[in-house]
Amino acid sequence: MVDPIAITKAKGSYLIDENGKQYLDAISSWWVNVHGHAHPYIAEKIYEQAQQLEHIIFAGFTHEPAVTLAERLIKILPGNFSKIFYSDDGSTSNEVAIKMAIQYWWNQKSSDTKTNLPSRDKLLAFKNAYHGDTFGAMSVSERSVFTLAFHDLLLEVVFIDVPDENNLHQLKQEIDKHADSVAAFIYEPLVQGAGGMKMYAPACMDALLQYIRQKNIICIADEVMTGFGRTGKMFASEYMETKPDIICCSKGLTGGTMALGVTACTEKIYNAYLDDDGRKTFFHGHSFTANPIACAASNASLDLFEQNIALKKIEYISERNEAFAIQLKQIKGIKDVRVRGTILAFEIEKGKDEYLNTIGNTITTKALSKGVYIRPLGNTVYIMPPYCITEEELETIYAILQEVF
Numbered sequence: 001m002v003d004p005i006a007i008t009k010a011k012g013s014y015l016i017d018e019n020g021k022q023y024l025d026a027i028s029s030w031w032v033n034v035h036g037h038a039h040p041y042i043a044e045k046i047y048e049q050a051q052q053l054e055h056i057i058f059a060g061f062t063h064e065p066a067v068t069l070a071e072r073l074i075k076i077l078p079g080n081f082s083k084i085f086y087s088d089d090g091s092t093s094n095e096v097a098i099k100m101a102i103q104y105w106w107n108q109k110s111s112d113t114k115t116n117l118p119s120r121d122k123l124l125a126f127k128n129a130y131h132g133d134t135f136g137a138m139s140v141s142e143r144s145v146f147t148l149a150f151h152d153l154l155l156e157v158v159f160i161d162v163p164d165e166n167n168l169h170q171l172k173q174e175i176d177k178h179a180d181s182v183a184a185f186i187y188e189p190l191v192q193g194a195g196g197m198k199m200y201a202p203a204c205m206d207a208l209l210q211y212i213r214q215k216n217i218i219c220i221a222d223e224v225m226t227g228f229g230r231t232g233k234m235f236a237s238e239y240m241e242t243k244p245d246i247i248c249c250s251k252g253l254t255g256g257t258m259a260l261g262v263t264a265c266t267e268k269i270y271n272a273y274l275d276d277d278g279r280k281t282f283f284h285g286h287s288f289t290a291n292p293i294a295c296a297a298s299n300a301s302l303d304l305f306e307q308n309i310a311l312k313k314i315e316y317i318s319e320r321n322e323a324f325a326i327q328l329k330q331i332k333g334i335k336d337v338r339v340r341g342t343i344l345a346f347e348i349e350k351g352k353d354e355y356l357n358t359i360g361n362t363i364t365t366k367a368l369s370k371g372v373y374i375r376p377l378g379n380t381v382y383i384m385p386p387y388c389i390t391e392e393e394l395e396t397i398y399a400i401l402q403e404v405f
């Protein structure tokens with residue numbers, strides 16, 4: 001184990017340690033940072049909000065930053081969403097979505113006295129998925145060393161492959177076997193993050209989503225990582241025509257400055273909870289639900305997106321990634337070079353591809369010594385820079401990747 005490096009300051013694309021050494025943050029500090037570190041505009045809005053209203057109970061009370069953020073998100077989220085539910089982070093945003101979907105069916109069943117609707121309590125998810133570390137989110141994630149101690153305690157989940165041009169028919173057959181008992185399908189649109197930056201095509205996903213929606217299964221897009229520009233569009237779900245019923249965001253939501261999660265749902269889901277029967281209430285809330293400072297940070301981040309500079313940079317990073325990928329493909333010992341927007345990833349041929357593989361540490365140490373911070377996932381090396389990155393800084397990351405390999 002290497003000792004952690006004490007970072008005392010961060011600015012733009014750089015992390016600065018206690019000795020003054022600078023590191024280019026090529027992975028946006030685990031994918032959260034979008035506009036750069038310690039962004040002065042977001043910092044100012046956080047400061048203003050902290051002086052005005054730092055936190056209140058979000059039951060029986062409401063506040064402007066939460067209302068404004070919800071209204072702005074409803075406008076830009078890809079789908080026909082009508083309500084926003086606040087929670088604390090990516091895991092809880094998914095946990096909320098899973099509970100919301102399961103109770104949606106429970107509420108239908110409990111109003112139905114005659115027809116005896118079947119119970120829909122299974123979930124459908126992709127193999128190799130990662131949706132978080134709370135119990136519901138862990139259940140729909142790939143069974144791995146992360147979840148090993150809890151396998152007997154997790155929810156019932158049917159795992160299918162991500163779609164490609166050849167397996168759609170087979171996937172449909174697998175879904176058919178369980179369709180009537182599945183409450184919801186949860187997916188990371190187009191890029192499976194923690195599972196190793198695995199990418200799949202929008203057209204295949206569209207066909208699969210269409211089929212799953214036909215089966216009345218609630219579709220939950222986990223855009224915790226892909227949201228806010230990562231895949232080249234503001235949200236990865238924009239690449240597909242078929243939109244989700246529920247969408248979850250976190251990571252880049254506050255610009256990556258602090259923790260906040262949102263789960264948005266359609267009017268149809270919301271309506272299933274509108275009832276005089278108190279048992280049909282969605283009983284879920286956290287102490288820090290809709291924290292005003294986190295909402296203010298998110299509103300500030302959206303202000304920055306509206307200025308279009310970030311979107312132009314996303315386009316630039318995406319184009320440069322494509323060009324650099326062609327160069328990378330010529331390097332011996334690496335394979336599966338792939339790009340989706342600002343995310344570029346490839347595999348090292350040596351060693352087993354698993355999270356506990358130590359090759360990542362070696363690469364991290366090497367790149368750090370040259371002033372770039374990357375953190376491979378098993379055999380997968382990737383970059384996902386903040387959008388404030390300059391053309392020069394991006395070239396430095398590429399150059400050092402080439403040097404290391």
Ligand SMILES: *Cc1c(COP(=O)(O)O)cnc(C)c1O
Nearest residue numbers: 089090091130131132193224225
């Ligand atoms: C990071 C991540 C999560 C978990 O978010 P946390 O904020 O770490 O709880 C869930 N889903 C995806 C796709 C993620 O990348």
